[in-house]
Amino acid sequence: MPFQFFGTSGAMSSPERDNTALAFYSKDEVVLVDCSGSPYQKILKAGLDPTRVTSLIVTHRHVDHVYGIPSLAHNMGLAGRRAAVHVYALSETMKVLRGFMGLFPLEEKMPYRIELHEVPPKEGHDVLRAKGFRILSTPVKHGAPNIGLRVEFDSPGERGAVVYSGDTSPCPSLIALARGADVLIHEATFLHDEVVRAAADGHTTGYQVGEVASQAGVKRLILCHFSASLHGREDELRREAVHSFTGPVELAEELREYRV
Ligand SMILES: [Zn+2]
Ligand SMILES: [Zn+2]
Numbered sequence: 001m002p003f004q005f006f007g008t009s010g011a012m013s014s015p016e017r018d019n020t021a022l023a024f025y026s027k028d029e030v031v032l033v034d035c036s037g038s039p040y041q042k043i044l045k046a047g048l049d050p051t052r053v054t055s056l057i058v059t060h061r062h063v064d065h066v067y068g069i070p071s072l073a074h075n076m077g078l079a080g081r082r083a084a085v086h087v088y089a090l091s092e093t094m095k096v097l098r099g100f101m102g103l104f105p106l107e108e109k110m111p112y113r114i115e116l117h118e119v120p121p122k123e124g125h126d127v128l129r130a131k132g133f134r135i136l137s138t139p140v141k142h143g144a145p146n147i148g149l150r151v152e153f154d155s156p157g158e159r160g161a162v163v164y165s166g167d168t169s170p171c172p173s174l175i176a177l178a179r180g181a182d183v184l185i186h187e188a189t190f191l192h193d194e195v196v197r198a199a200a201d202g203h204t205t206g207y208q209v210g211e212v213a214s215q216a217g218v219k220r221l222i223l224c225h226f227s228a229s230l231h232g233r234e235d236e237l238r239r240e241a242v243h244s245f246t247g248p249v250e251l252a253e254e255l256r257e258y259r260v
Contacts, residue, residue: 001024001025001026001132001133001151001153001155001158001160001162001259001260002024002025002257002258002259003022003023003024003025003151003162003257003258004022004023004046004254004255004256004257004258005020005021005022005224005252005253005254005255005256005258006018006021006022006023006032006036006037006039006042006043006046006254006255007019007020007021007036007037007042007254008020008224008225008226008251008252008253008254009064009225009226009227009228009231010064010187010189010203010225010226010227010228011062011063011064012227012228013036013037013228014228014231016231016232017226017228017231017254018036018037018042018254019034019036019037019064019065019067020034020036020064020065020187020224020225021033021034021035021036021037021039021042021065021068022034022164022185023042023043023046023048024133024135024151024162025048025052026130026131026132026133026153026155027132027155028052028130028131028132029052029053029054029055029130029131030043030048030049030052030053030054031053031054031055031056031057031128031130031135031151032053032055032056032057032072033056033057033059033149033164034057034058034059034065034066035056035058035065035066035067035068035069035072036064036065036066036067036068037068038068038071039068039069039071039072039075040071040072040075040076040079042255045255046255046257050075050076050079050081051079051081051083053076053085054083054085054086054130055085055086055087055088055128056069056072056085056086056087056088057087057088057089057119057127057128057135057137057149058087058088058089058093058097059089059093059146059147059148059149059164059166059167060090060092060093060142060144060145060146060147060166060167061092061093061095061096061144061145062143062144062167065167066093066096066097066100069097069100070100070103070104070106073085073100073104073106073110073114074104074106076110076112077106077109077110077111077112080111081110081111081112082111082112083112084112084113084114084115085112085113085114085115086115086117086128087114087115087116087117088117088119088127088128089116089117089118089119090118090119090120090121090145090146090147091118092144092145093144093145094116094118097116098116101114119137119147121139121145121147122138122139123138123139123173123176123177124136124138124177125137125138127149131155132153132154132155132158133151133152133153133154133155134151134152135149135150135151135152136149136150136152136177137149137150138150138173138174138176138177139173140165140166140167140168140171140173140174141168141169141170141171141173141174141202142166142167142168142169142202142203143167143201143202146166146167146168146202147166148163148164148165148166148168148173148174148177148178149163149164149166149177150162150163150177150178150181151163151164158260160181160182160183160260161180161181161182161183162181162182162183162184162185162260163177163178163181163183163184163185163216163218164185164186165178165184165185165186165187165204165212166187167187167189167202167203167225168187168202168203168204169198169199169202169203169204170204170208170209170211170212174212174216175212175215175216176216178212178213178216178218179216179217180216180217180218181216181218181219182218182219182220182260183218183219183220183221183222183258183260184212184213184216184218184220184221184222185222185224185252186204186209186212186213186221186222186223186224187203187204187209187223187224187225188204188205188206188209188223188224188225188226188237188240188241189201189203189204189205189225189226189227190203190204190205190206190227190230191205191206191207191230191236191237191240192205192206192207192208192240195207195208203225205240206223206236206237206238206239206240206241207240207241207243207244209221209223209237209240209241209245210240210241210242210243210244210245210249211244211245213241213244213245213247213249214244214245214246218247219247220247220248220250221241221245221247221248221249221250222249222250222251222252222258223237223238223241223249223250223251223252224252226251234251235251237251238250238251
């Protein structure tokens, strides 16, 4: 199942990298994960059809993961969308989403509905099932309640699992979720010399992300959510990760199609 990064940075964007957000897609539908930047433009730049976007999963309430939502909702309405958009999030995150809907009259003039689905903070929760794939969530360890996601797909010629960590410190629940995955997309916000700050902020260092990938037994590791202070020096994160993980380690590139 192909996926693309709409952004790969931490909380600060830079000329090179936008805030972390992703799109997973099958032949029939697109599932967005987090919503930053100019999301409608990113969908178009990625070569995806906005009418195929069925769902948005919001991992947590931090600004860099949610601020694009009003714009996405507005643009979809202006484009004449009729089908409902399903939004999945933890109850804490949902408060922010309801706040957006109070702040902007998103649905009043829109020809479609936004349907909110609350995700319980439960390990291995079945968030959604669609033709050819399903998505599971698990709570991870961050400054706000947050979830990691496992996308499992099984369609002719394609079978596997991709896991996205969300923002997190290394944690057993994410390692369990990632067990044996073909690809682990994991945040690597800081280098290991900032391990104390990483722990305080609920993030992972380059060195730690290699350990997580190795403990989870994944086949391939893709790093993202890089602190803006490391843009241009991301290879240092990769070099830390390969200390403890022997599989391939890549630095996420924006608007490039990845396949398992
Ligand atoms: Zn973040
Ligand atoms: Zn965060």
